[in-house]
Amino acid sequence: MAQSRGEQNPFAEAGELDNPFQPSQAYEPPAPAPAQLPPPSAPSLNSSRKLSPTEPKNYGSYNTQASAAAATADLLKKQEALNRKAEELDRRERELQNVALGGASSRQNNWPPLPSFCPVQPCFFQDISMDIPQEFQKTVSTMYYLWMCSTLALFLNFLACLASFCVETRNGSGFGLSLLWVLLFTPCSFVCWYRPMYKAFRSDSSFNFFVFFFIFFVQDVFFVLQAIGIPGWGFSGWISAIVVVRINAAVAVLMLLVALLFTGIAVLGIVMLKRIHSLYRRTGASFQKAQQEFAAGVFSNPAVRTAAANAAAGAAENAFRAP
Known part of the structure; x- marks a missing residue:
């Protein structure tokens, strides 16, 4: 049966492809890929330069380091002062709380430390951690x-x-x-x-x-x-x-x-x-x-005020009695 014109002969195409007498096209090598250059920020290992032993390393300006050290020392001193003030305020707050809660009983005399059966009781109150500032x-x-x-x-x-x-x-x-x-x-x-x-x-x-x-x-x-x-x-x-x-x-x-x-x-x-x-x-x-x-302690003493008032009253009475 004759083949129609629209149909293609597969053997013909295969024969054309495998025909040894058909001249082959010239071989063209593939184009080389462009070289990958390293980024400018990443220096090559081969291009790194070693510092000579006599070449000084750049650690920053001396004035900058000195100012930074002085600022750090100043901050440490301020921090220590703030810590002392905080501890002092805490101590005073605890003392005020003890006085407010316990009244006069919280400030009972504790020195000299005598046993309870002793007829002589302590004469002073002493607590260095509570009364004296920490410094x-x-x-x-x-x-x-x-x-x-x-x-x-x-x-x-x-x-x-x-x-x-x-x-x-x-x-x-x-x-x-x-x-x-x-x-x-x-x-x-x-x-x-x-x-x-x-x-x-x-x-x-x-x-x-x-x-x-x-x-x-x-x-x-x-x-x-x-x-x-x-x-x-x-x-x-x-x-x-x-x-x-x-x-x-x-x-x-x-x-x-x-x-x-x-x-x-x-x-x-x-x-x-x-x-x-x-x-x-x-x-x-x-x-x-x-x-x-x-002067404030003397005039605030009740005994001194009483004695002064009696002396003034006696002086005024003698002045009125004088002829």
């Missing part, structure tokens, strides 16, 4: 320990003088004075210079600061005399210990230990006096402020 707590605590060490030294001095009196009866006056110093200095030192210092830091009182400076200076003089140890004065200092060496070595060793303790207390007392004076100057206190506090 002064270490100073007040050191002074409290200094007072305790001085009391311990006076007691050991009494024992040393007693031992000296046992081996040498001519030291009876020193033994008697050592007993007097224990009974006199122990309470008086606490009341006369420790409590004014405590109240000065608690309420920033210029008057109490002046009282403390005057009395503690006299106390430092006595500390030095105790360390020297003049024979017959009731102090087991260096001179008294050297004198007793020829009589009894054991008693002399005890007196030397007391003399060493007196020396340490004297040195620490002078150092603390200078430190508290520097703190006092930074608080803005002055002699005029101390005078104002003294």
